[in-house]
Amino acid sequence: MSFILTKEQKMIIQLAKSFAEKELAPIAEEMDKNAKFAPGLVQKVADIGLLGMNIPTEYGGAGVDEVTKALVIMEIAKVDASVAELIAVHTLTNDIIMRNGTEEQKEKYLRWGATGGVGAFALTEPNAGSDAAAARTKAVVDGDDYIINGTKCFISNMGAEEGDYVILIALTDPAKKTKGMSAIIVDRTTPGFEIGKVEDKMGLRAAPVSELVFSDCRVPRTQLLGKEGRGFMIAMAGLDGGRIGMASQGVGIAEGAIESAVAYSKQRVQFGKPINANQGLQWYLADMATRTEAAKMLTLNAADRRQHGEDIGKLAAMAKYYASENAVWVTNKSLQIHGGYGYMKDYAIERQYRDARIVPLYEGTSEVQKMVISRAVINGK
Incomplete structure (x- = not known):
């Protein structure tokens, strides 16, 4: 499936990318070290519309579609998976309230959620x-x-x-x-x-x-x-959307790890040449990029189907399972490319490697996802 983005979608994704590079990249390591967000950061995320991006415009949000939301989370996760986690979980609560809330609840919590309240x-x-x-x-x-x-x-x-x-x-x-x-x-x-x-x-x-x-x-x-x-039904339906968010986070972490590996492989010289001149390393990068693209397409397919109101239980589980396991695999390969330096906190891959490991565990472990997938396959769905 091909996803041709509109001009508006590209603008929103570029906004997220620019915010990540300018606002998050300089402080990501410090926030990781201090184990907390920088003062005022959550409000900045809200002010540029990312907390309310899936909230309808009538409640103060941007009203973006599921594919755009997934791509935004990916861009943030490339740079800082902690902030991507904040956005993914918050937009999950937005979605649950939008689908199940009374008008009074929507007026209170969606408007609050769009302006800085965190769910x-x-x-x-x-x-x-x-x-x-x-x-x-x-x-x-x-x-x-x-x-x-x-x-x-x-x-x-x-x-x-x-x-x-x-x-x-x-x-x-x-x-x-x-x-x-x-x-x-x-x-x-x-x-x-x-x-x-x-x-x-x-x-x-x-x-x-x-x-x-x-x-x-x-x-x-x-x-x-x-x-x-x-x-319970509200929770399970919400988790279908949440799993797309976690898959998006996994894709973003993997993409960030690939960027880290490419940058390091260009600057690291051994035996008189950059290490990316070695075929073995090139094949690492080829596998990393191919698997991550597959994870991205699984994720965007599930997001697109959800946008069109389809039952995406199996697709969301596939996306979450594959993207999360791939994030762990790719960050491991990226760290290997960095060699001993990848084990040190001087390089982003050390943090990316640690961040990736939670994705196969939360919002349903990989084992749970395989249960969901296999049941759907057995039942012909």
């Missing part, structure tokens, strides 16, 4: 990772409110400073298990909602990931997204 998505629990059905967080009806108790873990976009609201998946009818789960929007300032442990991670160090603790947290029932009992 998060909370499904994972200490004993409910790949087995999301094992979640225990409960939301008990009490008059016009829900009383929420439970703990979520590994939640992106929620940290000591970042994160304004979260789409929480909780049990409103525990006896029904997944059919008793509901999606509820909870503001960070709600009493009984606290940020627990902020994780100290191997990669994506600037992007916050935290434990969320709910202790008799009282939330109005008007914060329910969709209908009670539809939370």
Whole structure:
């Protein structure tokens, strides 16, 4: 499939590329070292429209299509995967609210999300990772409110400073298990909602990931997204889009690692010639570029099909599986090309290598993606 971009799409992608190169590249290593975003950076991302890019214009966003969103995340991830993570997760929450929210919810959270409010998505629990059905967080009806108790873990976009609201998946009818789960929007300032442990991670160090603790947290029932009992389906549908975002991140990391390898191979001289004159290294680069292009096409195909309203469960899983595994493979090869220098923090590949390793793990491990793909194939989808 060929993707011929419009002039408007090219302008938006160029905006993201320019922002990444001018604003992110100079501070990416520092943010990684400090394990936090630079002061004011999140607002800068919002001000150029990237947090609200998939929000309709009537709510203050740019209203871009799925393909453009994917390409923007790729451009950001080339330079800083932590910022790409922020954008990917936030645009996932935008999408869930747009598809399931009431008009009042859209007016509040989409407008907030377009202007600097940061959204998060909370499904994972200490004993409910790949087995999301094992979640225990409960939301008990009490008059016009829900009383929420439970703990979520590994939640992106929620940290000591970042994160304004979260789409929480909780049990409103525990006896029904997944059919008793509901999606509820909870503001960070709600009493009984606290940020627990902020994780100290191997990669994506600037992007916050935290434990969320709910202790008799009282939330109005008007914060329910969709209908009670539809939370698991809302989560799974949202994750189809989220997996495209993670695949885009994987593609961007790989593209950035290829650029790092090419630049280093031109300047590194051994045995009297640049190392990219060696056929073995050239073949590394050929494989890296070919696999990454394949990952990109899988990702854009899934994005395009989603834009047209198709069921993309299998396609999103394929894109996420292949792009994430490829990101790990490509960054490993790029580090190998750098030799011993690639193991040092003087070069971006050291950070890119660490950043890549999470992509096959979150929003569904590679093993989960293969389960989704194989079931679809067996059922003739």
